[in-house]
Amino acid sequence: MxxxxxxxxxxxxxxxxxxxxxxxxxxxxxxxxxxxxxxxxxxxxxxxxxxxxxxxxxxxxxxxxxxxxxxxxxxxxxxxxxxxxxxxxxxxxxxxxxxxxxxxxxxxxxxxxxxxxxxxxxxxxxxxxxxxxxxxxxxxxxxxxxxxxxxxxxxxxxxxxxxxxxxxxxxxxxxxxxxxxxxxxxxxxxxxxxxxxxxxxxxxxxxxxxxxxxxxxxxxxxxxxxxxxxxxxxxxxxxxxxxxxxxxxxxxRRAFCAFEFAYFARPDSRFDKKYVYEIREEFGKNLVRENPDIVKDADMILSLPETGDDAALGVHEESGLKWERASRRHRYVTERAFILLNGERYSTIDKKINILTSKVKGKQVIVTDDSIVRGDTTKVIVKKLRKMGAEKVYVFITFPRIIGPCFYGIDMATYGQLIGSKHDPKEITKIIGADAVCYQSIEDFIKATGFSRDQLCLGCITGKYPTLLAQKIADEMKKRFLEGCEEKGRLYEMVEAVEKT
Ligand code: SF4
CATH class of the missing domain: 3.60.20.10 (Aminohydrolase, N-terminal nucleophile (Ntn) domain)
Known part of the structure; x- marks a missing residue:
């Protein structure tokens, strides 16, 4: 092919x-x-x-x-x-x-x-x-x-x-x-x-x-x-x-993509009655409720613009912690981190986000972001914050841990490329170099969207896909991945192989 x-x-x-x-x-x-x-x-x-x-x-x-x-x-x-x-x-x-x-x-x-x-x-x-x-x-x-x-x-x-x-x-x-x-x-x-x-x-x-x-x-x-x-x-x-x-x-059943709420859609869009930004704010509030000890320990919130901003407001409203706008995006560097080629990723995120050193020095910082796909971007940000003197870095992620690929139009094609398919949050915390990586729970995530569980596609975070062939391909890919087989090429080559069987 x-x-x-x-x-x-x-x-x-x-x-x-x-x-x-x-x-x-x-x-x-x-x-x-x-x-x-x-x-x-x-x-x-x-x-x-x-x-x-x-x-x-x-x-x-x-x-x-x-x-x-x-x-x-x-x-x-x-x-x-x-x-x-x-x-x-x-x-x-x-x-x-x-x-x-x-x-x-x-x-x-x-x-x-x-x-x-x-x-x-x-x-x-x-x-x-x-x-x-x-x-x-x-x-x-x-x-x-x-x-x-x-x-x-x-x-x-x-x-x-x-x-x-x-x-x-x-x-x-x-x-x-x-x-x-x-x-x-x-x-x-x-x-x-x-x-x-x-x-x-x-x-x-x-x-x-x-x-x-x-x-x-x-x-x-x-x-x-x-x-x-x-x-x-x-x-x-x-x-x-x-x-x-x-x-x-x-x-x-309806199976609307859950990732639209966390990452893909513009915050001023709405899919039902609520604006996406309102949902993202609720995500932030949920993360505060789910992690009271970390919130107690933190001095400030820093969001990764722009998909982490609305959640940061929610964290601020629920916790009372100061939300410092200490991380700024270069307006004309528009590439999305996880759709770039491997070699490009580190340098691009570094060029895309600028952090104000004096604001984070000596602080225990909660960083809000929408998702972790490969983990490279978060790793760079944590490293950057440490270099700037942040004492502790807690990462709040609004989208639950991504454990499987997407078959419906988002670029997450193999198990091997997803940090969450191989590691639990503790291991991810270590790999990324943070003091804690906290994912929002699936239940709270669903509740905040206003949709019910059976109205959403949650394939990449639960491993349960809404269509038959996708499920079959996912199971086969996972089996091969766990057996240590090399994930040759991308998802779509696997589709051909499974469709033929
Ligand atoms: S698997 Fe489902 S929830 Fe995940 S990105 Fe694809 S469509 Fe969205």
């Missing part, structure tokens, strides 16, 4: 029934969600049966006023979808990144389709085989290609959109939140039967524009009102009268 690209993404799509250009809304919807993917981005608009596409690397760009007309000219039409993305494995050269950038399109026998997707397909091997039969020159660049082609195959069989989506929901395993446009200008969105990744619907005040967005911030920035979060297994189409919701597949 060749090298492949796996992605985590942000989706935005909208339709304007007054037939005004949709591009500005897609643009702002994506800019608000650039944290969900910053390696590449793409826009696609629909005009008179034609798709117009623009894909580029890096962040969604600033557009100068004198270039506006060019953009409108390149992306005409009143319907559009867009995507921001980062690769989590495979080739990262410029050509490959561009090829794997969404939105993607597919066409056959007069049918044509465009989709923007967030998630990760698990049964890629089986789907690629099926698609290659229908499209002998099919070239897989990202999972969106699989979704788009599979949906198109079903449409070319004469099925209507709902039946075609239903087959996709039944035959594709994984996480998929999708916004799409057909050749006829039908604008739609759907979510996998577990509803793993977010996707919400919203509308403009005058009811002329309807939109889908991974996070509510995409609606907010456009001044739209958020209507609802798509249900698992739901297809939503849009007409002048608004959204038409249809539960296509009965889902056994």
């Amino acid at each position: 060749g090298e492949q690209l796996k992605i985590a993404c942000g989706v935005f799509g909208a339709i304007n029934f007054q037939k005004q250009p949709i591009f500005p809304h897609i643009y702002w919807g994506l800019r608000a969600q650039n944290h969900r993917g910053h390696q590449s981005h793409g826009f696609l608009t629909y005009n008179n049966g034609k798709f117009h596409v623009q894909r580029s690397l890096d962040l969604v760009p600033k557009i100068k006023t004198n270039a506006l007309q060019q953009w409108f000219g390149r992306l005409p039409g009143h319907i559009g979808i867009g995507n921001v993305r980062y690769t989590t494995s495979g080739k990262t050269d410029e050509k490959s990144l561009i090829k794997g950038t969404q939105p993607v399109t597919a066409s056959k026998n007069g049918f044509k389709l465009a989709v923007s997707f967030n998630g990760n397909v698990v049964n890629t091997f089986q789907l690629k085989k099926e698609i290659s039969k229908e499209f002998p020159r099919f070239s897989y660049e990202c999972d969106a290609d699989l979704i788009c082609h599979k949906l198109l195959i079903e449409l070319t069989k004469g099925k209507d959109l709902a039946s075609a989506v239903k087959t996709c929901m039944q035959e594709i395993e994984g996480a998929f939140s999708v916004a799409g446009i057909t050749k006829e200008g039908k604008f739609f969105a759907f979510k996998d039967p577990c509803g793993i990744r977010p996707l919400c619907a919203g509308h403009s005040e005058d009811l002329s524009i309807y939109a889908f967005s991974s996070e509510t911030v995409g609606q907010d920035i456009n001044g739209f009102e958020r209507d609802f979060e798509l249900e698992p297994g739901e297809l939503v189409t849009v007409s002048k009268d608004g959204f038409d919701r249809e539960k296509i597949v009965k889902s056994e």
Whole structure:
């Protein structure tokens, strides 16, 4: 199997029934969600049966006023979808990144389709085989290609959109939140039967524009009102009268990604009624309640910006300890620590965060952060604090200990790379060089989200995955890992091996 690209993404799509250009809304919807993917981005608009596409690397760009007309000219039409993305494995050269950038399109026998997707397909091997039969020159660049082609195959069989989506929901395993446009200008969105990744619907005040967005911030920035979060297994189409919701597949359970709350989502987004920042504050309060002796011993709180900030406020409110803003992020160094290559990690976190020495010297410090994946970042921060004279360093982590990989679009692909799969918190404390590493308990974490246990995916922290093939692959990977087998390549090579059995 060749090298492949796996992605985590942000989706935005909208339709304007007054037939005004949709591009500005897609643009702002994506800019608000650039944290969900910053390696590449793409826009696609629909005009008179034609798709117009623009894909580029890096962040969604600033557009100068004198270039506006060019953009409108390149992306005409009143319907559009867009995507921001980062690769989590495979080739990262410029050509490959561009090829794997969404939105993607597919066409056959007069049918044509465009989709923007967030998630990760698990049964890629089986789907690629099926698609290659229908499209002998099919070239897989990202999972969106699989979704788009599979949906198109079903449409070319004469099925209507709902039946075609239903087959996709039944035959594709994984996480998929999708916004799409057909050749006829039908604008739609759907979510996998577990509803793993977010996707919400919203509308403009005058009811002329309807939109889908991974996070509510995409609606907010456009001044739209958020209507609802798509249900698992739901297809939503849009007409002048608004959204038409249809539960296509009965889902056994909802399994919304728990990691969205701790790390991935913007704090000013909401997936239910509560803002993510309120939930993160509650995480901080929980950590105080769970660790009274450490809190008693500490002098101050220091957060790792920015995902540790809201939890730090919670720690402060619950404990009364001073929260020193003694750790600052360099605004234009935007790389996320755990998605970088091994060699890069140490230097990048060092360049990204600056700590004010005088504030931590001689102090017993509680550091709040969202998660520990490999442990490298935390190790560097603890070392830095010690070097600056901190007497004790206690690490408060809001996401419970990550013990297994993610199969649904977050870059945690093997057991070997996860410090929490090999070590308990005491051992991790030692490896990281802290005085204590305290993870929030799973029970408190769940309670703070406002979701129930059976509404969340907790796969990477419990080892129990919401879909069958993922569970099978996880069990096999774990078995091989515990037997000391080398974890060759990445998760996706294992997927092929297990799918074949
Ligand atoms: S395995 Fe973890 S990161 Fe992946 S979807 Fe489930 S909760 Fe989210």
